[in-house]
Amino acid sequence: MGELPAKVSIREVGPRDGLQNEDPVPTGAKIRLLDALSGTGVGRIEAVSFVHPKAIPQMADADEVWSGATQVDGVRYSALVPNSRGAQRALAAGFTEVEVVVSASDTHNRRNVNRSTAESLDDIAGLIALLHDAGATAEVIVATSFGCPYEGDVDPARVAGIVDRVVADGADRVAFGDTTGMGTPRRVRELVTAVRDRQPDVPMLLHFHNTRGTALANLLAALELGVTEFDASVGGLGGCPYAPGASGNVATEEVVHMLHDMGVDTGIDLDRLIEVAAYAEEIVGRQLPSGVLRAGPRTRLG
Amino acid sequence: MGELPAKVSIREVGPRDGLQNEDPVPTGAKIRLLDALSGTGVGRIEAVSFVHPKAIPQMADADEVWSGATQVDGVRYSALVPNSRGAQRALAAGFTEVEVVVSASDTHNRRNVNRSTAESLDDIAGLIALLHDAGATAEVIVATSFGCPYEGDVDPARVAGIVDRVVADGADRVAFGDTTGMGTPRRVRELVTAVRDRQPDVPMLLHFHNTRGTALANLLAALELGVTEFDASVGGLGGCPYAPGASGNVATEEVVHMLHDMGVDTGIDLDRLIEVAAYAEEIVGRQLPSGVLRAGPRTRLG
Numbered sequence: 376m377g378e379l380p381a382k383v384s385i386r387e388v389g390p391r392d393g394l395q396n397e398d399p400v401p402t403g404a405k406i407r408l409l410d411a412l413s414g415t416g417v418g419r420i421e422a423v424s425f426v427h428p429k430a431i432p433q434m435a436d437a438d439e440v441w442s443g444a445t446q447v448d449g450v451r452y453s454a455l456v457p458n459s460r461g462a463q464r465a466l467a468a469g470f471t472e473v474e475v476v477v478s479a480s481d482t483h484n485r486r487n488v489n490r491s492t493a494e495s496l497d498d499i500a501g502l503i504a505l506l507h508d509a510g511a512t513a514e515v516i517v518a519t520s521f522g523c524p525y526e527g528d529v530d531p532a533r534v535a536g537i538v539d540r541v542v543a544d545g546a547d548r549v550a551f552g553d554t555t556g557m558g559t560p561r562r563v564r565e566l567v568t569a570v571r572d573r574q575p576d577v578p579m580l581l582h583f584h585n586t587r588g589t590a591l592a593n594l595l596a597a598l599e600l601g602v603t604e605f606d607a608s609v610g611g612l613g614g615c616p617y618a619p620g621a622s623g624n625v626a627t628e629e630v631v632h633m634l635h636d637m638g639v640d641t642g643i644d645l646d647r648l649i650e651v652a653a654y655a656e657e658i659v660g661r662q663l664p665s666g667v668l669r670a671g672p673r674t675r676l677g
Numbered sequence: 678m679g680e681l682p683a684k685v686s687i688r689e690v691g692p693r694d695g696l697q698n699e700d701p702v703p704t705g706a707k708i709r710l711l712d713a714l715s716g717t718g719v720g721r722i723e724a725v726s727f728v729h730p731k732a733i734p735q736m737a738d739a740d741e742v743w744s745g746a747t748q749v750d751g752v753r754y755s756a757l758v759p760n761s762r763g764a765q766r767a768l769a770a771g772f773t774e775v776e777v778v779v780s781a782s783d784t785h786n787r788r789n790v791n792r793s794t795a796e797s798l799d800d801i802a803g804l805i806a807l808l809h810d811a812g813a814t815a816e817v818i819v820a821t822s823f824g825c826p827y828e829g830d831v832d833p834a835r836v837a838g839i840v841d842r843v844v845a846d847g848a849d850r851v852a853f854g855d856t857t858g859m860g861t862p863r864r865v866r867e868l869v870t871a872v873r874d875r876q877p878d879v880p881m882l883l884h885f886h887n888t889r890g891t892a893l894a895n896l897l898a899a900l901e902l903g904v905t906e907f908d909a910s911v912g913g914l915g916g917c918p919y920a921p922g923a924s925g926n927v928a929t930e931e932v933v934h935m936l937h938d939m940g941v942d943t944g945i946d947l948d949r950l951i952e953v954a955a956y957a958e959e960i961v962g963r964q965l966p967s968g969v970l971r972a973g974p975r976t977r978l979g
Contacts, residue, residue, distance in 0.1 A: 524979045556968070557975040560897055561939040587968045587975065588887070588931040591894040595862055629890040637863040666858070666889045666925075673859040673889065677826045 382640040383603045386419035386580065387412050387627055389655060390440075391455055393612025395424060395433045396623060397659045402436045404658040406443040411651045412609060413447040416643045417627075421474070421606070422452045425461035441468050453514070457488070462502055466509045473506050474514045474550070475499050477541075479534045480523030483554070487518075496537065500544040512547040516582070520566060521593075522557025531562075531569035538574050548578040550606070553593065556586025556623070560596035567600045580604035583625045585611065585664070590625035591633055598639070605630065610652035610663035626665035628652050632672050645672055684942040685905045688721035688882065689714050689929055691957060692742075693757055695914025697726060697735045699961045704738045706960040708745040713953045714911060715749040718945045719929075723776070723908070724754045727763035743770050755816070759790070764804055768811045775808050776816045776852070777801050779843075781836045782825030785856070789820075798839065802846040814849040818884070822868060823895075824859025833864075833871035840876050850880040852908070855895065858888020858925050862898035869902045882906035885927045887913070887966070892927035893935055900941070907932060912954035912965035928967035930954050934974050947974055 390409050394400060412420055422444065428435035437454075446452060453472035454465040465473050477495040478484035484492045503513040520534050538549050551566060563581070570579065581597050581604070583590040594605060608624035631643050652668045692711050696702060714722055724746065730737035739756075748754060755774035756767040767775050779797040780786035786794045805815040821828075822836050840851050853868060865883070872881065883899050883906070885892040896907060910926035933945050954970045 522975055527976065527978055556972065559935050559938040559975075585890070585968065586972050587934055588893050588928070589935050591890050592897045592935065595894045595897055626890070632889060633861050633891050633894065636861040666887065670858065670888050673824055673861075674829065676829055 379598050379637060379639055380601060380603045381638075382642075383598070383605060383634060384418050385627060385630065385641050385643065386421060386453070386604070386606050387415075387417045387609060388421040388582075388606045388624065389609035389612040389627070391421040391424050391434070392606070393608040393610075393624060393655070394659075395431060396613045397433065399433045400658050402439050402443070405436070405440045408609075408651070408655060408658065409440065409444040411654060413445065413450050415648045415651060416641075417450065417648075418642055419451045419453065422454060422470075424455035424457075425464040425468070426455075426457050438464070438468060455516075456502070458498070459502060459505055462505050466506070466511060471511045472514070473511050474516050475502050476516045476518055476552075477537065478518040478523070478554075479529045479537060480519040480526045482525040483519045483523045486525070492537070496540050496544075499541060499546075503541070503545045507545060513545065514548040514550055514580075515541040515546045516550040516552055518552040518554045520551035521553040521559075521562045522555070524555045524557070531566045534566055535569040535573050538570050538577065542574050542577050546577070548580065549574075550580040550582055552582040553584050553590075556584035556589065558583060558593045559589050560592050563593045563596040564600065567597060567602060578604065580606060582606035584623050585625045586623065591629065594625070594630060594633075607631075609648065610655035610668055611665045612655050612659065612663065626652065626663070626667065628665055628667040632667045636673065681900050681939060681941055682903060682905045683940075684944075685900070685907060685936060686720050687929060687932065687943050687945065688723060688755070688906070688908045689717075689719045689911060690723040690884075690908045690926065691911035691914040691929070693723040693726050693736070694908070695910040695912075695926060695957070696961075697733060698916035699735065699914060701735045702960045704741050704745070707738070707742045710911075710953070710957060710960065711742065711746040713956060715747065715752050717950045717953060718943075719752065719950075720944055721753045721755065724756060726757035726759075727766040727770075728757075728759050740766070740770060757818075758804070760800070761804060761807055764807050768808070768813060773813045774816070775813050776818050777804050778818045778820055778854075779839065780820040780825070780856075781831045781839060782821040782828045784827040785821045785825045788827070794839070798842050798846075801843060801848075805843070805847045809847060815847070816850040816852055816882075817843040817848045818852040818854055820854045820856045822853035823855040823861075823864045824857070826857045826859070833868045836868055837871040837875050840872050840879065844876050844879050848879070850882065851876075852882040852884055854884040855886050855892075858886035858891065860885060860895045861891050862894050865895045865898040866902065869899060869904060880906065882908060884908035886925040887927045888925040893931065896927070896932060896935075909933075911950065912957035912970055913967045914957050914961065914965065925966070928954065928965070928969065930967060930969040934969045938975065
C-alpha cells in the first residue's frame with residue numbers, strides 16, 4: 376500500500392444523484408436533507424439538477440429546494456444540467472459550479488439522450504462556453520468510464536480521448552462515473568493513469584458504485600494514485616439498480632469511516648453524518664445499503 | 678497500487694462458518710452445498726465443526742454431513758474444533774487439516790469460552806500436539822485480530838505475540854479473523870507487517886467481514902503485501918452483517934469476481950460459484966448480502 380493523501384475532498388451527491396434515483400420525496404424533506412448535510416462539515420454538495428420535470432419528476436421542484444435551503448459558508452454547492460435550458464436555470468438560481476454528463480460508451484449515451492457520444496461532446500462544448508460566459512465553472516462527468524452495461528469493457532484510451540476533447544473545450548474539471556459498478560482496482564489504475572498521462576493538470580473526481588462490492592477497494596486504489604476527490608451519497612441513497620440489496624452509490628459514511636481510520640482527513644463529522652443517513656433512510660422509507668449506518672462506526676463498542 | 682500475486686488460494690467457509698451463523702438447515706442441504714462447492718474449482722473448503730450440539734445445534738450433524746459429502750481429489754477439506762473432544766471427532770472422521778480458535782482480545786475470548794486468551798493458548802498447545810501426534814496439521818485462527826467489539830482497537834503487537842506463541846507450540850498455519858468487520862486497509866497493513874517481521878515463514882490466511890463495507894479494500898491491501906490466502910463464504914453466508922453478534926462474511930463470488938478482473942487466478946469457475954450462491958440463498962431462505970449474486974458479474978451485459 377502506497378502513501379495515502381492526508382486529506383480528500385468528498386462531494387456529497389445524495390440530494391441530487393441519490394434522490395433522483397429514488398421514488399419522489401416531499402420538497403420539505405429535500406430541504407431538510409440539504410441543510411443537515413451542510414452541517415456535517417462536508418466541503419461540497421451536489422444539490423439539485425435542472426432537468427425536464429416530465430423526464431425526471433424527482434427534480435421537478437429543484438428551484439424550490441434550492442431557494443429553501445440554507446447555503447452555508449465554506450460549502451461548495453453544484454447543480455447538474457442536461458442542456459442549455461438547464462444551464463440557464465442553474466445560472467439563474469445562482470449556481471457557479473455546474474456539471475454536465477456524457478457517456479463514454481456510445482450505446483449508453485444513445486439510450487440516455489438519443490445521440491452519440493460525439494454529438495453530446497459537441498453540445499457540451501457549447502454548454503461550457505455558456506457557463507463560462509456567465510462566470511460559472513463547468514465539470515464534465517464521464518459516465519460508464521469503467522465499463523458499460525451494454526457494451527462491456529470501455530477502453531481507458533477512449534475515456535482519455537474524451538478528456539482531451541473537453542479540456543480543449545475549456546472544461547474546468549472532469550469526473551469519472553462507475554455508473555453500474557463495473558469498476559475494479561485494476562481498471563481504476565488503468566483509467567487514472569491513462570488520463571493523467573495526457574492531461575496531468577485537469578482536476579479529477581471519481582464516482583464509485585458499490586453494485587458488486589468493489590467501491591471501497593476502488594477508492595483505495597485511487598487514493599494510492601493520489602486522487603483526492605470523490606463522490607459519495609449519504610446512506611447510499613440512489614436506488615437499487617438491479618434488485619433489493621444491490622446497491623448503487625457508495626455510502627458517504629462508509630467512505631468517511633474507512634478514510635478516517637486510515638488517517639485521511641475529510642473535514643466531516645462522522646457521527647453527524649450517520650444521523651443524516653438515518654434521516655435519509657426515513658425519508659425514502661426503505662432500508663439503505665449502508666453497513667456503517669447499520670453497525671455504527673468501529674469505535675462504537677458493545 | 679503494487680504488484681499483485683498471480684494466484685491466490687481461497688478457502689470456502691460457507692458450509693461451516695456460514696451455516697453455523699444461520700438458522701439450522703437440513704442435513705441433505707448441507708451435503709448438497711458441500712458437493713456443489715467441491716465442483717466449483719475452489720481449492721479448500723472448511724466443511725464442518727465438531728462442537729457440542731447443545732452449544733451449536735447448527736453443527737450437530739457434522740459427522741453425517743461429512744460422511745454424506747463426496748470428497749473431491751485436489752480439494753483440501755478442513756474442520757474446526759473447540760477442544761480435544763472435538764479434535765478427536767475430527768480425526769476419527771478422517772480430517773487431516775484442523776483449525777482451532779482464540780480471540781486476540783481477552784474480553785472477547787472470555788465471552789466466547791469463559792477463559793482468558795492466555796488460558797486458551799495453553800489449551801491450544803495441547804491441541805496442536807494431539808493433532809500432530811495423529812498426523813494432522815493445526816491452524817490457529819486468531820479472532821478479533823483487527824479490533825474487538827468490546828475492547829476496541831487491538832494492538833498488532835499483541836496479535837504478533839500470539840503468533841509467536843502458537844508457532845513455538847508448533848502451529849502449521851495462522852489465520853486472522855476480522856470478526857466484527859472492524860478492519861481497514863491501514864490495520865491490515867499494520868498487522869501483516871507486524872506478524873511478518875517476527876514470523877516471516879508461517880503461512881498466513883486472512884478472514885474478512887464486510888460489516889462496514891471494507892472487506893474488498895482490506896483484501897486489496899493484503900494482496901499488495903503479497904498475502905495469497907483468504908477465507909470467503911459463498912453468498913456471504915453467515916448471518917446478516919447488521920444483526921447483533923452476527924458475522925457478515927465477505928461473499929466468495931465478490932472476492933473471486935474482483936480478483937479475476939484484476940488478473941489474479943483463483944482456479945474457481947465464477948459462473949458455477951454464482952449458481953451455488955443462489956442455492957445457498959435458497960437453503961437459508963433469505964436474501965444474502967452479495968452484490969455479484971444480485972447483479973451478476975460485470976461481464977453479464979444487458
